Amino acid sequence: MLLAIDCGNTNTVFSIWDGERFLCTLRTSTHHARTADAYFTWYSTLIKHYGVEARITDVIISSTVPRVVFNLRVFADRFFGCRPLVVGKPDCLLPHDPRVDAGTQVGPDRLVNTAGAYVRHGGDLIVVDFGTATTFDVVAHDGAYVGGVIAPGVNLSLEALHKAAAALPHVDIARPQSVVGTNTVACIQSGVFWGYVGLVREICTRIKSERAREMKIISTGGLAPLFQQTVDLFDAFEEDLTMHGLTVIHQYNKGNGNT
Secondary structure, three states: OEEEEEEOOOEEEEEEEOOOOEEEEEEEEOOOOOOHHHHHHHHHHHHHHHOOOOOOOEEEEEEOOHHHHHHHHHHHHHHHOOOOEEOOOOOOOOOOOOOOOOOOOOOHHHHHHHHHHHHHHOOOEEEEEEOOEEEEEEEOOOOOEEEEEEEEOHHHHHHHHHHHOOOOOOOOOOOOOOOOOOOHHHHHHHHHHHHHHHHHHHHHHHHHHHHOOOOEEEEEOOOHHHHOOOOOOOOEEOOOHHHHHHHHHHHHHHHOOOO
16 A cells, blocks of 8 residues: 655645555644654554554655655655655656756645646646645646746735734634624734635736636645635635645556656
8 A cells, every 4th residue: 555645844644545545644743853753653543543454565755844854764664664755856757747947846745736636637727735835836738847836825924914913913714704804803814815815816817828728727735625615716626636646646656667
C-alpha cells in the first residue's frame, strides 16, 4: 500500500491508498523539529484507533517545508523499509514537465495539484488552493503547469489585520449574512469573505482573458468549502485533490520503473 504525505506550512496530512481508495486520512500540525520516531508514535497510535491494518510498501512526499523532509525520509526508511519519492526532486518524474522560466522552482504542492486536477478534469484549468497562501495554478491543455498566482491566505490576512490594528479582534472567517456589517466582527468577516471572492473572480477572469480560452475553475484546500457557497465562482470542488495528485505521480513513477 501507498502512504501519501502532504506537508504544508500549517498542517501535515498522511493518507493510506490501497490502489482504489483512501483507507484513512490523518492530520497533524507541521513542526520541523518532529523526529522520525515521533511521527511513527503518532501514526501508529491513530492507525490502531481507526482499526486500519495496512502494510505500507511505498511512500511519496510533497512538502512546502524543506526542513521536515529529512525526518520524513528517515521515518519511511526506518519503519517501512522503503525509499520515499519526494516531489520536486530529480528522481521523482512528473507526468508533464512544468513550462516556466528557466531556473524557477515550482512548489511541490502546485505540481501535485496540477497532476491530480488534470486526471480528474482534463486540461485548461485554474486550480485555486485555499491554504496558508491562496494559490492559482494554471494547467495547460496537455496537463503541464504553466504558471500561476500567489496571494496571501485568508487566515494569514485575518491574523495580520488583528496584529496590525490593536482595536480589531481576532475573527474566524465565515460568510456574512449581509455585505454591510452592523458590528465589528461582521464588518471584518464581510471585508475578508467578499474581498476574497472579488480577488478570485478578478484573477480568474484575467487569466482566462490572457490565455484567450475558456477554462474550468477548480477549488481545493481547507477553506474551499466556505467559498464554494458562492455558486457561480467555481466549476468544481475537490476535497482530496493533493492526495489524489500524489497517487497519480506515484503511479507514473511506478510505471517508469522509478519505485
